[in-house]
């Protein structure tokens with residue numbers, strides 16, 4: 001029973017990692033851009049939600065509804081003003097720029113909020129739990145996982161069922177020919193990054209309500225996100241969820257054996273999957 | 288006059304592929320561009336389509352300079368291209384490839400999914416397949432249909448017969464009269480001179496980035512074409 005419990009907790013934790021990773025996966029899939037500031041954007045969004053909750057007295061759920069469009073605008077601007085200029089055949093400039101951005105965001109948050117760790121207050125659901133068959137799980141972890149699934153379902157609807165998603169896929173395939181269709185790749189990229197930042201906002205809600213955060217924790221979230229994306233196979237959002245679940249389960253199993261092994265077990269699972277499936281579990285046919 | 292290039296120079300970085308090219312296309316006209324491999328035909332098409340940037344006045348559309356516009360802006364002006372090598376989107380089905388061509392369409396022209404399927408009936412059967420799973424000729428039909436979906440006034444076709452069997456080429460060229468019935472002008476780039484002379488109102492021959500010959504098919508002798516195409520003396 002304890003093992004079942006551990007595995008269920010791990011799966012639910014995987015939902016959080018999948019939320020961290022989905023925006024990264026989306027952006028990489030469309031423009032082959034690895035945003036090294038992705039984890040810091042999650043932390044930034046968590047502070048934004050915190051300010052809305054503590055400053056305006058909003059509930060965290062309402063705060064997300066306000067923060068998401070703001071984050072969309074931020075992502076859109078970031079792409080139009082900065083990232084579009086450094087995209088190109090050379091992959092180094094975007095890495096350098098987003099690395100710089102990561103440091104800039106951390107320092108700005110440090111200035112604005114100090115290094116103290118904070119938490120988004122969520123009195124209604126904090127500590128609440130439900131029975132899920134034979135195991136008892138926290139309501140927040142269940143909501144996290146459900147949100148990850150919902151986010152992926154919605155994104156896949158957009159990607160495979162709307163003109164915008166068609167533009168995403170076409171631009172990802174061949175930006176020059178997409179231009180001949182009247183699509184402006186730079187605008188498509190800006191919308192994609194905006195959408196990724198809305199997913200980041202959802203991730204930030206759960207990051208910030210479930211545990212403490214401070215300005216420096218972004219890079220570690222980036223690593224989990226990265227691993228989930230790579231395990232899943234580049235470009236597949238369900239793969240990203242599977243990747244998150246694998247890391248989550250490995251971490252909780254590791255921790256069950258020895259609490260110090262939690263993080264290490266996640267990294268080992270990542271390496272193991274890559275050894276067996278170098279292109280991830282659900283790789284795209286092309287690339 | 289619908290479209291005109293004026294002393295068009297174009298190239299790739301420091302490499303120059305076109306030297307002072309002057310061509311013109313009238314509304315509804317079919318113009319063929321012939322020339323050997325590497326003559327600069329595709330470079331000319333890419334310049335007109337906005338894929339290669341140029342000085343604004345080097346290309347005029349209805350008298351307005353468009354040489355510096357983006358490909359997206361050129362499409363908005365009613366100029367669509369069937370690129371060399373077809374370049375279908377592998378992640379999109381046949382129907383999605385067609386739909387994306389019409390995503391930024393202007394006004395209510397006559398080309399719709401239904402009229403494209405009437406033009407190329409085989410595409411209706413294959414509409415859910417990935418575009419790249421089709422035969423070469425069928426892929427070419429998708430590429431032409433995709434460009435038509437924007438309801439262009441000028442259609443640029445870059446080597447639509449390349450690599451296809453003669454019967455397939457015949458099927459594809461059979462669509463040309465129906466495309467011209469809509470009033471659209473067409474530029475066909477061809478290495479197949481006979482094909483070009485058969486369909487075109489006027490012909491330009493390019494060699495090493497320069498126009499070496501132009502005229503109506505009736506005006507041009509075999510000898511003149513041969514020398515304009517391959518160089519040497521007529």
Ligand SMILES: Nc1ncnc2c1ncn2[C@@H]1O[C@H](COP(=O)(O)OP(=O)(O)O)[C@@H](O)[C@H]1O
Nearest residue numbers: 299302304322323324325326327328329330331
């Ligand atoms: N992307 C490119 N980069 C550099 N040179 C190119 C490129 N595309 C074509 N060229 C060169 O430009 C010249 C004209 O090519 P192109 O316009 O493709 O000729 P054509 O279509 O008549 O065969 C050739 O010398 C070719 O090697």
Ligand SMILES: [Mg+2]
Nearest residue numbers: 328329371446
């Ligand atoms: Mg060519």
